[in-house]
Amino acid sequence: MDAFFVSVEELFNPALKGKAVVVGGQRDERGVVSAASYEARKFGVHSAMPLRTAAKQCPHAIFVDGHPELYSEYSQKAREVLHDFSPAVEMASIDEAYLDMTGTERLHGPPLLSAHKLHQQMKERTGLNCSIGIGATRLMAKISSDKAKPNGILYVLRGQEESFLAPLDVGKIPGVGKVTKARLNQIGIIHIGDLLRVDQQVLEENFGKWGQALAGKARGEDAGAWFEGEVGEEWQAKSISHEHTFGHDTADLGKLESTLAHLSEKVGRRLREQNFTARTIQLKLRYSDFSTITRAHSLASPTQMDTEIFSAIGKLFHGNWERGRTVRLLGVQASHFEDMPEQMDLLEGDKKQKWARAFSASDRLRDKYGDSTIFLAKTMGGTFRERVHENPAEKPDKKR
DNA sequence: TCTGGGGTCCTAGGACCC
């Protein structure tokens, strides 16, 4: 989808159309740009740029808060359109998907024709523009759709992959970011075509497993972890996490603990929704100077309960926080999932079941009345009201 | 008054086991 978040915002506020728009927060807030309109991009604004920097570069831009639920809803609408074109749809992210069009020719016609139909239907049914890349591999589809933006269609014929890719900047390869690009540039690799002229062994020595895949990518192949398997194969999440950056750094123990409790609850809730238990709980702690540590603990038996998550997180926090040092961000992550809640032993079983019932009841309350309806006493123990106030996403709720 | 939040994958070292 083209400038997806911006385009969805425009659907609800047409006055934004054609203007420099930045989605992600207000101009004086801590945070980064989630999406920028093409007009704003002309001024050098791009996603991941700090909001305050964007405001300097493009003072006349309109800054709007993001609406994640809305984007999910429109992502879902887009997916429905895609499913009418192929049963093999792989949502690569909220605004990107791959379709395996093998065997759809009789129904939809040859590639370019079906792409035009898809493009048109997407606009009609979602009101949104998209761009479409057509190729023999996912890599080619992705790179050509990037080239087709905005609002275009590009078909790279079989056999033309190498010559299409050769002149492009090596950073266009998905997975080659700032660091890898700089290292590649250092050994004289500027364009994708340069990858084919350099000794395979040099690539492997310098970039490990990744290096091997790079030459294949220069030929347009789906090599390496990202593009493996059939399009549309089922996958399972491997971790669930929530984190929070404070509006202002803090060393207030009550505030820190109540935030950790709140994050633990959010993680626990999602584990229960997906019917997972997690064996490993991880704390993320970022100090004011941006130095960041992560500390993990693996439990004897996996859990999906807020209290157990919070207890593990609390120990990690107290064992690692340098007392008094101001904190910028806290995060809680769960991983190493097991599908079925494990067998409870007889002694603990009763207590655990009571907690489990309590949590499912609180989940239902939250569904009905919102996230701030109910929380562990610890969450309230700090300065919850202040915390709510500084985080506009959590609106204070009268029913509380 | 730079630097979000939710993810995946890779590397590397140490503990531990046979």
Add this chain to the structure above:
DNA sequence: TCTGGGGTCCTAGGACCC
């Protein structure tokens, strides 16, 4: 005394993606 080789699990950090 000196110190293998293979494997797995755990933890920490970092690059990268949207």
